[in-house]
Amino acid sequence: MNGAPILRAEHLSLRYPGGKQAVSDVSLSISAGTTLGIVGESGSGKSTTAKMILRLLKPAAGGSVVFDGVELTSLPQRSLKRIRRRLQVIPQNPQASFNPRMTVGASVAFNLRVHGATRSVAWDRAAHMLDRVGIPAAYAHRFPRELSGGQLQRCAIARALITEPELVVCDEAVSALDKSVQAQVLNLLAHIQAESGIAYLFVSHDLAVVEHVADHVLVMQHGRVVEEGTAAQIWSAPSQPYTRSLLDAAPDRLLARKPTPSTHAATAWKAPLD
Template identity: 55%
Template sequence: MSISAVTGHKDTPLLNLTDVTKRYPGGRLALGGVSLGVGRGETVGLVGESGSGKSTLARLALGLLAPDTGSVRFAGHDPYRLRGLSARAVRGRLQFVPQNPGGSLNPGLRAGEAVAFPLGLHGVPRRDRPQAVAALFQRVGLDPGLARRYPRELSGGQLQRVAIARALAPGPELLVCDEPTSALDRTVQAQVLDLLVELQDTAGIGCLFISHDLAVVRHLADRVLVLRHGQVVEERPVADLWRAPRHPYTRALLAAAGDEPADLP
């Protein structure tokens, strides 16, 4: 059994995974006994190598998979078992920001139409959607005029901001971000990360941020969980983990990233 991560410290956790186990087809372990909580306005970073179970955990959190054992709860509900209007209402509070926004956006829809779609699902009248889309574009630092463009006409950074705007449309309380900056250059990556920090600070949106990039997680997270072979081997506040990592695997990840343990300002 892995170490159990403590619950989100900023408030009663919105997202709780308790002793979750999941196996791949064929029986290979994807996650074994993982527990974590994410509170309102808190960003929890989840790091680990490819194949460590990060994306499986994201799919469980979003209700796209059911755990083999253990439980997943968002705002007291099992997101996998929700149906109909209840599913729409609860899942509007829990949104996803993908690794590849270009692949997640319909190439036949303009960027503004992609953002307007969830507004319609969540009851915003058609006449009010253009103004709401413009406000969402401004919120993520995009010129509202870009709403008329197709995904192929936008840069990688613009596409990721569109994806964030689409995720913000239903008014979520928590975002699950799966490697959302890995395809961006460092400058654009920093801009997107600053946007996520601002959303956390100004809107109180919680975030489960999944990445293999320790520098990105250090910039963004309040707490960090280190995942190895489907188990949490270490969970610490971000400053403590970088100052004095406890597990040999964590120390190896930091050394491989050229980021030896050191005091943080």
């Protein structure tokens, strides 16, 4: 499964106008079908890095983001739309990211409509995706406020996956959820990856969460990468005192680990509803 890089970012730097240097010379690469975790304390530059990768922010001169061979930083807006379909995002706060006046089914379907699908195709796919993430069909007609945080985050996963992306950026995607619900959503993401070969960029301040899902981990501090390695290396033998302090701050290791490809096949997709 560890294929060629689906994304390679090099020399990403960004200073907000009037602010300090938020990100300094960050480079990273994500192999198809794998998960790269970025961990670091609040303010260490994780979200700014993720936004540069999603082209929501433009890196300083010299920065490069190559997605499947295409340089994104200089891509014209009209070509970007095609890439957006293949590069999706699961945000931190689903309550804020869903339109409160649209049913969740309509929101999930809308993400395919913007890419040209007809209404009926988009609705069929939305129903299918909600089923895949364990949301009962009737819930498609509910509004965001009528779902729990964990249920809504499942809908956010369905909304991201409906375009069949190759890479999904998850920025603190489970940080707002209770620990038990976190584990369910992380397991769902891992099963989806094992089944579909999707890659994730998984950003979190919580090393326990990152260790749970990531194959490879970058540790960020003050806008720079201070350590990197496999999730197991970072967890068991961190080389930097800063990483050790993140470990100490991390709550207990989550119960289950990312399933290996050999174990996933027999595992049902749908975890019980939280």
